[in-house]
Amino acid sequence: MSKQNRKKFLDIILGAGATAWFASILYPISKYLIPPDIADANVTSIEVGPEIEFKRGSSKIVRFGRKPVIIIRRKNGDLKAFAATCTHLDCNVQFKNETEQIWCACHNGFYDLEGKNISGPPPRPLAKYIVRVARGIIVISSEDMA
Amino acid sequence: MSLYNWLNERIALESMTKFAKKKQVPVFYGTVWYYLGGVSLFLFIIQVVTGILLILYYQPGATTAFESVKFIVSKVEFGWLMREVHSWSANLFILFIFLHMFTVYFAKAYRKPRELTWYSGIFLLALAMFFGFSGYLLPWNELAFFATKVGSDIAGAIPVVGDFLLRLLRAGDEVSGATLTRFYGIHVAILPAVFTVLLGIHLALVQSQGMSVPPEQEHLAEDKRKYMPFFPNFALRDLLFWLIILNVIALLAVFFPWELGTKADPLASAPAGIRPEWYFMFMFQTLKLIPAHVLFIEGELFGILMFAMGGIIWFLVPVLDKKANQNIRSKLWKWIGIMLVIYIIVMTVWGYMV
Numbered sequence A: 001m002s003k004q005n006r007k008k009f010l011d012i013i014l015g016a017g018a019t020a021w022f023a024s025i026l027y028p029i030s031k032y033l034i035p036p037d038i039a040d041a042n043v044t045s046i047e048v049g050p051e052i053e054f055k056r057g058s059s060k061i062v063r064f065g066r067k068p069v070i071i072i073r074r075k076n077g078d079l080k081a082f083a084a085t086c087t088h089l090d091c092n093v094q095f096k097n098e099t100e101q102i103w104c105a106c107h108n109g110f111y112d113l114e115g116k117n118i119s120g121p122p123p124r125p126l127a128k129y130i131v132r133v134a135r136g137i138i139v140i141s142s143e144d145m146a
Numbered sequence B: 001m002s003l004y005n006w007l008n009e010r011i012a013l014e015s016m017t018k019f020a021k022k023k024q025v026p027v028f029y030g031t032v033w034y035y036l037g038g039v040s041l042f043l044f045i046i047q048v049v050t051g052i053l054l055i056l057y058y059q060p061g062a063t064t065a066f067e068s069v070k071f072i073v074s075k076v077e078f079g080w081l082m083r084e085v086h087s088w089s090a091n092l093f094i095l096f097i098f099l100h101m102f103t104v105y106f107a108k109a110y111r112k113p114r115e116l117t118w119y120s121g122i123f124l125l126a127l128a129m130f131f132g133f134s135g136y137l138l139p140w141n142e143l144a145f146f147a148t149k150v151g152s153d154i155a156g157a158i159p160v161v162g163d164f165l166l167r168l169l170r171a172g173d174e175v176s177g178a179t180l181t182r183f184y185g186i187h188v189a190i191l192p193a194v195f196t197v198l199l200g201i202h203l204a205l206v207q208s209q210g211m212s213v214p215p216e217q218e219h220l221a222e223d224k225r226k227y228m229p230f231f232p233n234f235a236l237r238d239l240l241f242w243l244i245i246l247n248v249i250a251l252l253a254v255f256f257p258w259e260l261g262t263k264a265d266p267l268a269s270a271p272a273g274i275r276p277e278w279y280f281m282f283m284f285q286t287l288k289l290i291p292a293h294v295l296f297i298e299g300e301l302f303g304i305l306m307f308a309m310g311g312i313i314w315f316l317v318p319v320l321d322k323k324a325n326q327n328i329r330s331k332l333w334k335w336i337g338i339m340l341v342i343y344i345i346v347m348t349v350w351g352y353m354v
């Protein structure tokens, strides 16, 4: 090996060593920073409570796993449930009984009671959840279960 | 003076005082701008002092944070003062960094050999804004909760790294108690450490290069230019400004207190009037004005890309403004600066009107 080649060889070894050294520090740190999945993330259905206690023309937000879900009881008694987080920038939406619409106060976004975005900045509809009443108890389940 | 001598034999005090005495500050119409950086430094010191005092009672966590801040402002003696000064000084801190940045911009102080000072300054501004963003959540009130949801959602829309960034910021998929713990760690440990190092570099560069003057001043003959010694003449004036600022903060803290608001509830609908801190308002208002879809991408992403591009151009001014290095004022960059100032002011005011 010439002197030149030997120098190059040592440079490569040194560079690769330094890179590996850095990677072996950065890898565990980057993994550590993302928290582990918590078990309740995989909830597929929840009980909300007795149907008779849920007033017509009202709504409430419940925890579905770690996600907030808005459940709505229309004037005519129909039950609807949607992801409560606005598709625009993630604020929690609210039910407007007078107009039977879902409203996001953050930037004035509107959805209809099928979850469709009808005005304002929201780019997508709200995800739907399935509502059933079993023996007088309201149960919400995620769509992919059905 | 035996203490002086004792120290001087050990840590070369003489060369330091010589340096401070030799340092000259140019005197001209723009001398007053030189105080802005110093005021920013003073405000940072106030943040460190009041912040450390707040740590003594503050308890991060979804069930304790709001209560502990309430305890600080209602039960702890002068607790209200500490929180008010921390909040007011935080806002003035960012205001003064902005003022400082624009004055050095228009004075062309970023030209060779001070490019590194400009770059480090931009990083300091970004860190200061992150300081504000992370601190805003700490009282765990409704306004801050939803502002953080929105802010981190915007970070999540960044292509490729967005998902990672969102989970990194929120410590999960949703803003929760885990986010609060994380923001606390960022706010009181990570940012102060990084900020202090960068600030040290920034100040070392300023000290070693001396004060810059705008091109017109540099063109003047040496006998037409005036100076004052940094020490004690300029340093005492610095001190006077600091004293005025401290009094202004005290007045603001007493007469315009920051409200604590209502406690955050992840299962409540967002109230109307959710807004970020004022220094994010111009970006927030812009995002609000962009329609849901621009061409084929979502409006949010479009806005982020625009701001990212703008930020990179602003950062790279020392490279892009070729005329500045020849001591010529470029019309183009002057107008870019003026338009940017107007844009920020108009969007901010607009954001507060609606």
Ligand code: HEM
Residues within 6 Å of the ligand: B044, B047, B048, B050, B051, B052, B054, B055, B058, B069, B083, B086, B087, B089, B090, B091, B093, B094, B128, B129, B131, B132, B135, B136, B137, B138, B139, B187, B188, B192, B258
């Ligand atoms: C070493 C430096 C710092 C420490 C140890 C610190 C510590 C703290 C603590 C413990 C809180 C929670 C108490 C409270 O909310 O009143 C807080 C809040 C806050 N901090 Fe800091 N901080 C530091 C620097 C800064 C800086 C440089 C800024 C500049 C933007 C800042 C902005 C804020 C804001 C806006 C709040 C929320 C205030 C409120 O509404 O109560 N902090 N900080």
Ligand code: FES
Residues within 6 Å of the ligand: A086, A087, A088, A089, A090, A091, A104, A105, A106, A107, A108, A109, A120, A121, A122
């Ligand atoms: S977050 Fe709902 S409209 Fe912007």
